[in-house]
Amino acid sequence: MLIPLGTDRLPPGRPKITLILVIVNLLVFLGVAVAVRAGTTTHEEVIRWGAVTRMDFHPWSLVTSLFLHDPSGLGHVGFNMLFLWVFGQAVEARLGSLGFAIFYLVGGAAACLAHMVVTPAPAIGASGAVAAVSGAYLALFPRSTIRVLLFFLLIGVYHVPAIWFICFYVAIDLLSQASSFLGRSNDVANAAHLGGYAFGFSTAMLLLAIGVLPRTELDMLYLFKQRQRRKEMRAVAREFGSPFDHAGPAAATPRRVAEGTGPVSDPDAETRAEIVRHLRDGDDVGALDRYRAAPDTLTLKDADQADLGNRALAAGDAALAARAYAALLRKRGERPTGPGGPSDDFRLLLASILIRRLNEPAEAIPQLEVLARRRLSPESRGLMEALRAEAGLPPTVAEDPT
Structure with missing residues (x-):
């Protein structure tokens, strides 16, 4: 019972x-x-x-x-x-x-x-x-x-x-x-x-x-839309391949060989593999515990990193979720999207966690300032404006649709 x-x-x-x-x-x-x-x-x-x-x-x-x-x-x-x-x-x-x-x-x-x-x-x-x-x-x-x-x-x-x-x-x-x-x-x-x-x-x-209740990043409708976005991204990746998660290491290999340095050991490779294995097995507790003990510099592939943040949030560990999403955004840099979903969605989610769950509005301001320059859906812009108000920021100036 x-x-x-x-x-x-x-x-x-x-x-x-x-x-x-x-x-x-x-x-x-x-x-x-x-x-x-x-x-x-x-x-x-x-x-x-x-x-x-x-x-x-x-x-x-x-x-x-x-x-x-x-x-x-x-x-x-x-x-x-x-x-x-x-x-x-x-x-x-x-x-x-x-x-x-x-x-x-x-x-x-x-x-x-x-x-x-x-x-x-x-x-x-x-x-x-x-x-x-x-x-x-x-x-x-x-x-x-x-x-x-x-x-x-x-x-x-x-x-x-x-x-x-x-x-x-x-x-x-x-x-x-x-x-x-x-x-x-x-x-x-x-x-x-x-x-x-x-x-x-x-x-x-x-x-x-229908908008009677304001949307949040935690409701079921948001999850449905995120799932659809991930499905679309997987379809694109299957058809065209993903240049983000594979091009880097492949391009770096000839340089290492040419310089005669041999393969470079990755001290976090074993930890990374353990976290991914836990994710694949559906062991959220194991994955989150291993990631929690790992150095802040450790990141996974985009889809796995996003999944890790989602599972941390579902488990109620807002701080660990914020860490995972922040690491994903640092890894992506200016890339607008990647496996797992659009960067701005994670940026908005991270800002919401920092403000509403962790009471750290100052940490969310850089994310909100980036979002203010983006073209967002009406729902996302509404949430962004609400978060700006909660962080003590002025409202953004709406773009002229013409």
């Missing part, structure tokens, strides 16, 4: 709506539990009045069901509120308090509708709305890491990528729902969870795509 304890995306202020939702859910849970124990009402009456079901549907149940939990134990409400607290804070910071409140209720209603489509059984609980929040978190912060408590053979606290953690729970719901279709029913509203995930992820992606 994986239990989330927190994320590396802490909001700048207090998450008011998230806190209110947690408190309201706990108060309702305690009120119902006390009323049932006192004999004022029964669990069946609570279900009949507030649960969502297509057999005896009431419009208000799309909301009331979100605040009712099984009064027989703390597990149901406890896990839902823990997940809401962990993921809701960062999502609320992006959507704003009012936007998050509306999103939570609409996402919960969408999850209820998904449940009613699949099964006539009544359902209660905030898990559908919480799944919507988790889906939105996946779209907005796929590169973040989750601190989790692991209960499986080994017990301990670990850091895992958010995309793995959330997709793990999505996979569980998919398998459970498939099993229920085969006659192995359970007491979990898996369809509501899946509907919530789908609503949250798609809504957040739509808000990013």
Whole structure:
């Protein structure tokens, strides 16, 4: 079992709506539990009045069901509120308090509708709305890491990528729902969870795509575009070859032979090979640990260096990611692009890390000044202007499109 304890995306202020939702859910849970124990009402009456079901549907149940939990134990409400607290804070910071409140209720209603489509059984609980929040978190912060408590053979606290953690729970719901279709029913509203995930992820992606939410270098839409760029660069490299990563050493070999010096040993060759091997094997921890211990002068081929920075950022090591991206840009010099992606994309990402993650705006100013002279996409220019403002720089003068 994986239990989330927190994320590396802490909001700048207090998450008011998230806190209110947690408190309201706990108060309702305690009120119902006390009323049932006192004999004022029964669990069946609570279900009949507030649960969502297509057999005896009431419009208000799309909301009331979100605040009712099984009064027989703390597990149901406890896990839902823990997940809401962990993921809701960062999502609320992006959507704003009012936007998050509306999103939570609409996402919960969408999850209820998904449940009613699949099964006539009544359902209660905030898990559908919480799944919507988790889906939105996946779209907005796929590169973040989750601190989790692991209960499986080994017990301990670990850091895992958010995309793995959330997709793990999505996979569980998919398998459970498939099993229920085969006659192995359970007491979990898996369809509501899946509907919530789908609503949250798609809504957040739509808000990013149409510009309602400002784009960042950490959201899923940015990752999709970066992946497409890398795909295009690999296609170009396959068709025409890459002059950047192969021409240098080949041209230098005749000179060394002519001068009679013989091959020049590379003291970092073994370290470089180990890092690349870890990258190829998918061993992020090994690659990052080896690179962390290597001298600052060590660099890999462009694609590997970019991959190293991306994995460091995904692992939550902003300082190591900044070091990797800075080394890549130093190696490229004035080259506008290369395997791994355009230089200006990495320059923008590096500036964002320095300002927003490492609180080193002075170190980001040289990168921002270079970017100010570049022709950037509207999205990249918008992010660059925002970073300039955060670094205390004046806005750039927009170029005349004519």
